[in-house]
Amino acid sequence: MSNQTAQVHLDGQIYELPIVESTTGERAIDIRSLLRLSGHTTYDSGFMNTASCESGITYLDGNNGILRYRGYDIEDLAENCVFIEVAYLLINGELPDHEELEKFKYDMIRYALIHEDMIHFFDHFPPNASPMSILSTMTGSLHDFYPEMDLEEDPYGGMTTTTARLLSKIRTIAAFSYKKSMGLPLVYPRADLNYCSNFLNMMFDRPNMPYKIEPLMVSALNKLLILHADHEQNCSTSTVRLVGSAGVRLYPSISAGISALWGPLHGGANVAVIRMLELIYADDCDFDKYIGMAKDPDNPYRLTGFGHRVYKTYDPRAKIIKAATHDILSQLNISDPLLDIAQELEYRVQKDDYFISRNLYPNVDFYSGIIYRAMGIPTNMFTVMFALGRLPGWIAHWQEMHMDKESSRIGRPRQVYNGIVKRPFVPVGQRG
Numbered sequence: 139m140s141n142q143t144a145q146v147h148l149d150g151q152i153y154e155l156p157i158v159e160s161t162t163g164e165r166a167i168d169i170r171s172l173l174r175l176s177g178h179t180t181y182d183s184g185f186m187n188t189a190s191c192e193s194g195i196t197y198l199d200g201n202n203g204i205l206r207y208r209g210y211d212i213e214d215l216a217e218n219c220v221f222i223e224v225a226y227l228l229i230n231g232e233l234p235d236h237e238e239l240e241k242f243k244y245d246m247i248r249y250a251l252i253h254e255d256m257i258h259f260f261d262h263f264p265p266n267a268s269p270m271s272i273l274s275t276m277t278g279s280l281h282d283f284y285p286e287m288d289l290e291e292d293p294y295g296g297m298t299t300t301t302a303r304l305l306s307k308i309r310t311i312a313a314f315s316y317k318k319s320m321g322l323p324l325v326y327p328r329a330d331l332n333y334c335s336n337f338l339n340m341m342f343d344r345p346n347m348p349y350k351i352e353p354l355m356v357s358a359l360n361k362l363l364i365l366h367a368d369h370e371q372n373c374s375t376s377t378v379r380l381v382g383s384a385g386v387r388l389y390p391s392i393s394a395g396i397s398a399l400w401g402p403l404h405g406g407a408n409v410a411v412i413r414m415l416e417l418i419y420a421d422d423c424d425f426d427k428y429i430g431m432a433k434d435p436d437n438p439y440r441l442t443g444f445g446h447r448v449y450k451t452y453d454p455r456a457k458i459i460k461a462a463t464h465d466i467l468s469q470l471n472i473s474d475p476l477l478d479i480a481q482e483l484e485y486r487v488q489k490d491d492y493f494i495s496r497n498l499y500p501n502v503d504f505y506s507g508i509i510y511r512a513m514g515i516p517t518n519m520f521t522v523m524f525a526l527g528r529l530p531g532w533i534a535h536w537q538e539m540h541m542d543k544e545s546s547r548i549g550r551p552r553q554v555y556n557g558i559v560k561r562p563f564v565p566v567g568q569r570g
Contacts, residue, residue, distance in 0.1 A: 148176050158189075162197060179552040186447070190376065190549075192542065195228060195534050196368045200448035205455065207368060208232070216458050221363040222246060222305070222333050225530035228368055229301055229537065243332070245302040250327035250336065252276075252307050252314075253283045260318040269522045270400045272315040277308060278393035300388055301533050308392075308529060309333070312522045313340035319518075334359040337526075342514060354469055355513055358462045362506060365455040366524055368531025370448075374398040374405065378532045379539045380549040388536055395532045396525050405524040408503040408510075409517055411443040415476040415483075423479060425486055433492050443504030444487060445497065455502040463505045466512050477508050 144167045146153045153175050156168045166189045173179055182188045197206040205212040208227050215224050219233075226234045226242055234242060256279065263272055284303065310327055317324050317340075325340045334356045343349040369375070377398040382391040399405035418428055431439040446453055467477055484500055487493045510520055540546050 146172065146176070148178060151176065158192070162199075173552075179554075181554050185376075190371060191379065191539065192544075193371070193535070193538060194231075195531070195538060196370045198370045198448060200446070201450050203449060203451040203454045205369070212365065212454055213458065216361050216364050219360075219364065220333070221360045221367070221527075224364045224367050225305060228530045228534040242302070246306045246333050246336075247327070247329050249299075249303040249306040250310055252310055256283060257314070257324070260314060263318070265319065265321075267319070268400075269312070269315045269319065269519050270396065270405075270525070272318075273308070273312055273522055273525060274393045274396040274400070276311045276315075277304075277396060278390050280304070280307065281387060281389040301537075304389065304392065304533065305529060306333075309337050309526060310340065312519075312526055313337055315522070316341055316516075316519055332356070334363070338513070352470065354466055358466055358509055359513070361458060361462050362509060362523065363527035365458060365502060366527030368528070368534065372404070373401070374528065375532060375535050379535050382536045382539055383546060383549045385548075388533065391536055392529070392532055395528070399525055399528065400521060405521040405528075407442065407501075408507040408524070409520050411480075411503050412476065412507040412511070412517055412520075414442045415479050418479055418483070419475055423482075425483060429483075429486060429490065433490075441483070441487065441498075444493065444500055446499075446501045449499070449501065450497040452499040453501040456500045456504060459502060459505040459509065460500070463508050463512075466509060470512070472512050474508065474511060476511070480504065480508060 142157045142165075143154045144157055146155060153172065155172065158166045158168050160166075169180055180188070195208065197209070198204070207215060207224065208231055210227070210233075215227075219227075222242055223233060223239060226238065256276065259276060259279065260272070280303075284300075306327075314324055322344060325343045327336045327340060331339055331351070335351050338351060338355060338359065339349050341349075371379075374395040378391050378395040381394040382388075386394075402410055414428075418425065421427065428439070428441065431437045432441045463477065466472065467474060484504070487498065487500075507517070507520055510523060511517075515523065
């Protein structure tokens with residue numbers, strides 16, 4: 139808490155409100171007492187200027203393109219770590235030492251299988267069921283198949299059996315959902331493969347068609363999951379915290395986060411990028427047409443994958459994914475016309491004063507879909523991949539929320555009512 143205060147002048151009265159200062163110097167006006175003191179609430183549609191909690195997990199500076207997990211730059215983590223190291227960091231607060239990492243790797247193998255009765259659930263989803271719907275449903279059902287997890291000691295802190303199981307089992311559920319949608323036999327996790335290799339093998343290994351695991355693909359998948367592992371108080375993370383604040387346990391809270399991520403304005407944005415690139419390709423690569431539509435103030439069309447509600451410079455995650463995309467396509471001799479379109483579109487946008495003046499740079503969604511396509515992952519699985527990456531961040535925030543007495547208060551936003559104040563009741567026979 140800062141020694142400084144802010145003054146609010148309302149109806150001839152002056153109210154002193156404390157100022158909270160972060161470890162990086164940002165300051166926020168603490169308005170929790172404003173309603174009690176003055177009878178006023180604040181109005182902030184979309185919560186774009188409202189801090190709902192204090193958190194020590196992720197630092198994001200959108201003006202300078204900085205993203206850090208627990209104090210580590212995202213560039214260093216993406217270059218030097220595998221995904222489960224970063225998951226351990228987010229949940230426990232520190233990177234694992236050798237012994238801790240080996241134990242965590244063992245847990246990923248030990249808890250990879252799901253209850254056999256759960257597999258029958260897949261048979262009852264329609265063939266065209268969304269993988270995100272399946273993932274959300276199956277994640278919520280884990281609460282019933284593993285009820286002992288709610289009875290563990292230390293349910294909120296550290297790398298408990300609950301969180302280790304969740305990280306491993308959701309990966310298996312995601313791969314199984316894809317196999318079922320394709321009408322292919324399930325491929326069970328292997329004890330000799332690491333986290334990302336196991337996922338790719340469960341996705342793509344087939345009878346008489348063994349999947350060849352490419353180290354470059356595994357490396358790229360690790361990077362993608364790391365880059366998506368957390369991103370401060372976004373829609374799905376806030377959902378996990380809000381649902382959890384009602385006393386809901388971890389699994390159903392994560393299931394709610396998955397549903398929030400499903401939206402096209404959140405986790406589904408990279409799917410929209412692919413659709414946009416396909417549309418431009420089908421229209422004889424008429425870049426001028428689509429750029430012109432995006433710049434027309436009377437046209438609702440927007441170029442997907444450019445700009446971010448937080449970043450006002452180049453998204454640091456986009457730089458990493460862009461480099462990884464080039465590595466995959468060049469080293470594996472993969473030709474994808476959509477990559478050429480993406481590169482040309484980015485080049486034209488970055489030379490256009492309209493987009494430059496509005497800080498509309500490529501974001502993380504612009505290139506991630508291209509990599510997933512190169513891996514053979516279908517478009518309807520893109521958001522599932524996002525969920526796999528975001529899972530450790532959700533877990534970390536759920537834990538942090540419960541460990542902080544103030545943040546764990548049940549969420550109850552206010553509103554500004556703009557409906558009819560009062561009107562007389564008219565019996566049904568007299569209405570008309």
